[in-house]
Amino acid sequence: MKGITKRLITAFVAIPLLIVLVVCLPHANYLAFCIFIMALAVLGSMEMHSLLSKDKEKLLFTSYSGALLPLAQYVQFRYFPETELTFYTLMFLIGLTLFLEIFTGAKDNFAGTWERNSKTVLNIIYPGLFASFIIRLAFMQHAAWFILFFFLLVFSSDTFAYFFGMALGRNNKGVIKVSPNKSIAGFIGGLLVPAIFGSLSSVLFPEVFAYSIVDGFILGIGTAALGVVGDLIESSFKRSAEVKDSGTLIPGRGGILDSVDSIIMAAPVYVALLMFVGL
DSSP: OHHHHHHHHIIIIIHHHHHIIIIIOOHHHHHHHHHHHHHHHHHHHHHHHHHHTTTSOOOOGGGGOTTHHHHHHHHHHHHOTTSOHHHHHHHHHHHHHHHHHHHHGGGGTTTTHHHHHHHHHHHHIIIIIHHHHHHHHTTSTTHHHHHHHHHHHHHHHHHHHHHHHHHHOTTSBOSSTTSTTOBHHHHHHHHHHHHHHHHHHHHHOTTTSOSOHHHHHHHHHHHHHHHHHHHHHHHHHHHHHTOSSSOSSBTTTBSHHHHHHHHHHHHHHHHHHHHHTTO
């Protein structure tokens, strides 16, 4: 039942909200949409901070800094396109983490330095750095098309993986230990349908998606594949923390990370593949 609930929430809440933010509010390079992504990054960062702190290890400032890298990405592309502001922000956050450990580590005679630093840097990168790639889409030509198409690929992968798994996956589950309920049939459906959408995009809207059918196929299947990987990665985090969901913010679905794990992992690959085909 939870699987159906998750997809109904996506269909009746997330998709209309995205369409309104992107189509109706394109001002200042889709600022409203970018703020929405920053908000998700903050909430996701807080949930990740909680997962990483399950062993009572006190981490540093990253529970509230999740929006810094997406914000830096927006400011960079909007005002300082020649400056690697996002990279410098990342380096500043990592450097500040290492510097603060000089004082934090003294409390336990530096016994937890390696683990504290590793977890804090991970919390800086995930989900904030990955989410920052979504901001890049807002500065592309035909940005609205590429933003909505990205979410179509990820959402269709999740939806068709679920239905293929329900229909054909009963006897081919348990392939991947971290998520034993996922089936081979589900994986195939979750990759095949976005690949078809990717190919069709170049045929139906060549003035926007100016790449070949093969390039579209690769774009679709590559984006979907990393979406699947993102879901599995978040499952490994939850298993390590011994929790079922990353949070309780969304009834019937869990936390923010449970909802955006596929999106944030697929975004860098989607952007990279668009660059690869010359867009």
